[in-house]
Amino acid sequence: MHLADSTSSPAQVQSHVQSQVQSHVQFDRSRLTIEDIVAIAHRKAQAKLSNDAGFRAAITRGADFLDRLLREDGTIYGVTTGYGDSCTVNIPADLVDELPHHLYTYHGCGLGQYLTTEQTRAVLAARLASLSKGFSGVSIELLEQIAGLLDADLLPLIPAEGSVGASGDLTPLSYLAAVLCGEREVLRDGVSISAAQALQEAGMQPLRLRPKEGLAIMNGTAVMTALACLAYDRAAYLSQLTTRITAMASITLDGNAHHFDETLFSVKPHAGMQNIAAWLRQDLPAGAAERNGKRLQDRYSIRCAPHVIGVLADALPFFRTSIENELNSANDNPIIDAENERVLHGGHFYGGHIAFAMDGMKNAVANLADLMDRQMALMVDSRYNHGLPANLSGMQGPRAAINHGLKALQISASAWTAEALKLTMPASVFSRSTECHNQDKVSMGTIAARDCLRVLELTEQVAAALLITVRQGVWLRQQTNPELTLSPAITHMMQALETQIAPIQEDRRLDPELRELLVSMRQQTWTLYA
Structure with missing residues (x-):
């Protein structure tokens, strides 16, 4: 630095x-x-x-x-x-x-x-x-x-x-x-x-x-490189936030913490994936793995979350190297070697490394959106959420019949996920011959970077929806299980979210809260993992 x-x-x-x-x-x-x-x-x-x-x-x-x-x-x-x-x-x-x-x-x-x-x-x-x-x-x-x-x-x-x-x-x-x-x-x-x-x-x-x-x-390559720097920063934070959301989703679903056992992950040595599992072990309640009555195996969107988030976590060091090498390059033509008094003609303006990094990053990030969308689908469905109300509605009594909880939010999250997934087609393979066939093979790196930022934006929107969902889900789980013990990290996260999201009982519009959560996310307000 x-x-x-x-x-x-x-x-x-x-x-x-x-x-x-x-x-x-x-x-x-x-x-x-x-x-x-x-x-x-x-x-x-x-x-x-x-x-x-x-x-x-x-x-x-x-x-x-x-x-x-x-x-x-x-x-x-x-x-x-x-x-x-x-x-x-x-x-x-x-x-x-x-x-x-x-x-x-x-x-x-x-x-x-x-x-x-x-x-x-x-x-x-x-x-x-x-x-x-x-x-x-x-x-x-x-x-x-x-x-x-x-x-x-x-x-x-x-x-x-x-x-x-x-x-x-x-x-x-x-x-x-x-x-x-x-x-x-x-x-x-x-x-x-x-x-x-x-x-x-x-x-x-x-x-x-x-x-x-x-x-x-x-x-x-200044534009694509600049956008790549911003994309990297957001993707790295999003990998942590998705991990925290996964822990809270596991609590909501009364999940099995054995899935993140240290010995289990020691036999598959992807360092980023192992780190995600370690963060989940930090977050899950003490003794959660030992309680009776658990499903032997949670569904993939919970059990395999470290394997999904871990792909991005393991790719981030490569992305950093590619982006920072480009940032620190003389990406110009011709190169002026004043010391040896030479003019060197080449192609250092070519943005292939950034294009590849951005195409890869948007794929890994879109998979986070898909993971969270699947987690939300489980949490709002009374067939799969282990005793919580349909759509995680907090309303009880006669008015419960007319309140629909997070039903529409789940639809919106699915729409944002679908759009993110649609944008994962790699831009770099769409090279077009331009400028009288002088530029006959081009990188499309700037388009890849713009696409990546859009995928990040959509995935952050899914994450905002999930923050509302897991805040509601953990709150409801606490109502059904007053003995539930939360880790210090989850307790702190719940306290932070409670200042932005009231429990959802009577139906209300949620877009103001979603927008506020997006601001907090992009300002990286929440301290997640060291």
């Missing part, structure tokens, strides 16, 4: 932003983490460009080397040539300075919803990380301008759709390039205003891009 205490005093124009920031992430040539990007995205940390003289000299060497090549009439892709399939077109010397501005101009064709503020901050941080490696031939002024946008919280309005993930996230990143130059629009304090006005009022000057800087900003 590069998080450190911030001691700098904020400029007056930026005080409303920086007053919320407790730390900073330093950008230099050292390795960043997913947590660094997530902290910047959520305004828990400020991006700070290193003042180290050696770092700044390394950045400057790349820009100076390109300037010297130009003076010596060197041919440089994207500097003295057209882009992509147009690389055979030579650019007249008097037009070289205009070329980067044409690049972001003609890529201004994105559509769809705009990236959220958190996603946009993550994108800016991810692009700053790549350019700070010093292999893109950009000036220190460009890096300072990106850091300045983050500092002032001036966020380019970036349409989410239009990238095939190689040659990088060209179209969405064109909106960053344009804003750096005072064009297009930014979001400031939740209001869209012109970039020119926003820069002026923040005391920032629009850039005039140097010869390769348009390409350097746009020709990389």
Whole structure:
């Protein structure tokens, strides 16, 4: 982690932003983490460009080397040539300075919803990380301008759709390039205003891009990588929350804790799965496994929960490695090796690793939705919930006949699950040949990342429904069994949920509570497992 205490005093124009920031992430040539990007995205940390003289000299060497090549009439892709399939077109010397501005101009064709503020901050941080490696031939002024946008919280309005993930996230990143130059629009304090006005009022000057800087900003994997960092953070938390929900579902169903026995799991050595089982052992009531009258084997959605959640838990370290390697890469083309005075043409803008990670993650996350949906189906069905009311309705007496408990909530959870499962088709297999067959094999990494975030959103909605269900279910189980002993962790979780969800007796709308639970979930309010 590069998080450190911030001691700098904020400029007056930026005080409303920086007053919320407790730390900073330093950008230099050292390795960043997913947590660094997530902290910047959520305004828990400020991006700070290193003042180290050696770092700044390394950045400057790349820009100076390109300037010297130009003076010596060197041919440089994207500097003295057209882009992509147009690389055979030579650019007249008097037009070289205009070329980067044409690049972001003609890529201004994105559509769809705009990236959220958190996603946009993550994108800016991810692009700053790549350019700070010093292999893109950009000036220190460009890096300072990106850091300045983050500092002032001036966020380019970036349409989410239009990238095939190689040659990088060209179209969405064109909106960053344009804003750096005072064009297009930014979001400031939740209001869209012109970039020119926003820069002026923040005391920032629009850039005039140097010869390769348009390409350097746009020709990389910053959008998909930023979204992947945010997806990883949410998926890791969701794996813990699904485990806690499973424990509470087991209590609701009067389940058999023997299914999570330590010796049992020692013979199947998937470390993530074993950890999920250990968490469940922590959560289940003391002595739950020893009580008489248990089913010999609970249904799969309870008994096999560690095996389902464990797939994601075991995949998370691989996902982290892929995402952080991409985050810490110079994902640009061409690569400028100023030290050896070489221009290296390649394909580091290709987002295949992120595409694979996101396609895999959305599959594992959607399986959590399916698991919870099946658990809910058991809990609301009086044929399977071991003595609890149908639909877990808490109403008793004559009015019980007209109250329907969680009947509709189970339908909604099933709908969200079905939509999540539908989106698990891997995006990476849908490569399309584009741009005159120059980009004839592309990653679709950004589409995969967007799909993954949507699957996460839907699965979080299922989790919100399950939190209402298990809170109701444990409460009802306590009514039927006053001797029921809950572990400290489950007791604490019940107390937290009781502040947000009253017992459901008389029918009521549940969407306000669902939305409140989603906010708590995405802010990771509940401390789950160490």
